Amino acid sequence: MPSIQVSVGSVTGGIMALHASLWNQYYNQNNTSNQYRDEIDMLLKTDDGDVIWDELYSSALSDIQKLKEFSNATETYDPRLNLIAVALESYTFQIIYDAFGMAPYSEAFQGETTGNFNPKFERGEEIYPILVTKIDEALNLFNSYLDENPNANELRLDQRNKDYFFNGDITAWVQFANSVKLKLAMRNLEYDTDWSMGIINALEANPNYIGTDVLLDIFSAEINKENPLYAQDQNLNTQINLVANRTFSEFLTVNGDPRDSLIYEANSAGNNLL
Known part of the structure; x- marks a missing residue:
């Protein structure tokens, strides 16, 4: 779980946040620095996409598959961990499809089992409803587990410090999962209005969204423990790099x-x- 959260957080809070903030003019590069000239000129390089793609597929999503297998194995069965895995998986795929438009889903991660190293690419609007269904299944599984285990709203004590986002609070994970469902429905609104509005209306009838920041608050000033965006921005010869955008x-x-x-x-x- 920790590696998944660090991987997703590093991508969304690192290279993706950098490009979005520069392109939307939230901040700019100081005129004495030149590290981000391509980004300021809106020149998207191939390796920019490679960083996002490789990190999310080979690290985050790969580890999510392992967490799902672990949580559903007979000897380690735990619907709480399964809910966390499915919620993070859906959020991560939403990031990928929003960024790239098309990506492997149904045939992804079959290399070791079937030898399929060239999975087909699918469109996000086709996959978002599948992700919502997966979230609903995970929520239903957890609710059934909770009925039998009324004190199961938190992870085991030895697991909580491995959850950097919510410290094992499953109530927060339920809210996060609902928030991801809402985001998926909104993303698909123009493609399938009826489906999207059905999801949105059902959620709004009993709103239970995350109301706090989802923070990856584990960084420090120590080498190799810094926020990745801070590290690439500050560990240079200049200490005045990214600044506020005047506009x-x-x-x-x-x-x-x-x-x-x-x-x-x-x-x-x-x-x-x-």
Whole structure:
């Protein structure tokens, strides 16, 4: 479980956050630095996609398959772990399909069992309903388990510190799973409006979404333990690299947007940078 969460968090909070924030003008590169010139010019390189693809498939999703197998094996059966695995799997595939449009799903991870090393590519809009069904199955399995084990709303004590997101709180994982379902339905709204609205209306009839930040809060200032975005940004010859984007920060200021002070703050070095 820890490796899955670190893998997904590092991709979404690292290279994907970097590109999204630069392209949406949330922040910019200081004019004395040149590390992100291609990104600022919106030049997407092949290896940018490779990093996302390789990390999510070979690390996160591969480990998720192992967690699902472990949680469903007779001797280690645990619907709580299965719910966590399915929720993370659905979230990860949603990231992949939103980013790439087409990717392997139904034939993925069959290399060792069937020798299929060239799985077919499928469209996200075809896979999202399958992911929602998988989440529902995992939720139903957990609810049945909870009926028989009323105190099963948390992982075992020895497992909780392996859950970086919610510290073993299964109630939070149920809310996270519902939130992923909502996101999948919204993503598919234009492709299959009736299906999407059915999912959305059912969720809204009994809303139970995650209401807290889903944080990967495990980083420190120690070498090899830093936030990956911070590490690639700061471990260079320059300490002034990414800064606030003037266009967006001034837009917030001029319009009196209260998010201004929450997103940006003055640089403590006194160099007029945010």
